[in-house]
Amino acid sequence: MGVEWKDNIGIADALERVADLLEEQDAMPFRVTAYRKAAGSIGQWPESVAELLASKGEAGLRELPGVGKSIAAAVAELVRTGQFGLLQRLEDESSPEQLLASVPGIGPELARRIHEELGVRSLEELEQAAHDGRLEAVEGFGPRRGQQVRDLLEARLGRNRRGAARKRESLDEGPRPDVGVLLQVDEEYRRKADAGELRTIAPRRFNPSGEAWLPVMRRKLDGWNVRALFSNTAMAHQQKATHDWVVLYFDQEGDEGQCTIVTAHGGPLDGRRVVRGREVECLAYYGVESEEAEAHQPGA
Numbered sequence: 001m002g003v004e005w006k007d008n009i010g011i012a013d014a015l016e017r018v019a020d021l022l023e024e025q026d027a028m029p030f031r032v033t034a035y036r037k038a039a040g041s042i043g044q045w046p047e048s049v050a051e052l053l054a055s056k057g058e059a060g061l062r063e064l065p066g067v068g069k070s071i072a073a074a075v076a077e078l079v080r081t082g083q084f085g086l087l088q089r090l091e092d093e094s095s096p097e098q099l100l101a102s103v104p105g106i107g108p109e110l111a112r113r114i115h116e117e118l119g120v121r122s123l124e125e126l127e128q129a130a131h132d133g134r135l136e137a138v139e140g141f142g143p144r145r146g147q148q149v150r151d152l153l154e155a156r157l158g159r160n161r162r163g164a165a166r167k168r169e170s171l172d173e174g175p176r177p178d179v180g181v182l183l184q185v186d187e188e189y190r191r192k193a194d195a196g197e198l199r200t201i202a203p204r205r206f207n208p209s210g211e212a213w214l215p216v217m218r219r220k221l222d223g224w225n226v227r228a229l230f231s232n233t234a235m236a237h238q239q240k241a242t243h244d245w246v247v248l249y250f251d252q253e254g255d256e257g258q259c260t261i262v263t264a265h266g267g268p269l270d271g272r273r274v275v276r277g278r279e280v281e282c283l284a285y286y287g288v289e290s291e292e293a294e295a296h297q298p299g300a
Contacts, residue, residue, distance in 0.1 A: 012043030021090040037066035044225045050079045096121040110140050127153040177224045179281045186246050186261045189217045189228040203232045224252045
């Protein structure tokens, strides 16, 4: 990797990358969860983790929520040397041809041709090639197989990286931030993204040029750690909503989840920002019901 990892966000991103690779390789769920929790904790920590390491050593790092002995050692390695041995090993093990061949319907020979002819190195790049027509130009592919690959990748890549078992998008699945908190983060994120004030990353999906265009913001609000970014799903691209739909990931004391915030089109919430699945709460938040009732009062 050969760079200085001094800021908390950079360290958190490296830990999240490890979690992604472990998940892709079907590692034990507790390992994936451990790296994600540590990434969330470090990304939200108000003080410099590098300075904490310098003053208290690895014992100081272990005082952070979710950071155990092995992850503390990994963070120390990152900060002191700019290297992350585990991440490097996981990336080396994820050879492009092995990764492509893991998709049902793509055998080793077809994976080799896709890699050599299209330069595809990841599942995200494979998904892009399946959508833009390049994949069907490879010998052995046709419209039917191309559609099959698109469907499989949408299911595989579209799932919540934080674990489907911890997903909380319905109304009755445990603690969640108040809609007011979510809408406040959404407003700040979109405002700062428009102003170019946020750090940007290069998403792996639908980004063949590798451009760092996706703004990311982390906030701690009302006791919740929140990570905000525009939706980069196939559906968001199809609907031309990649700069409207905002995905928020949140966690607090072991409770984790995500939600998507969009601009409503039609209905009583028309033109307003709405948390999908929590429309009733949004009606109350905006006072839409009371406004409609007042409009029908005599003399209104």
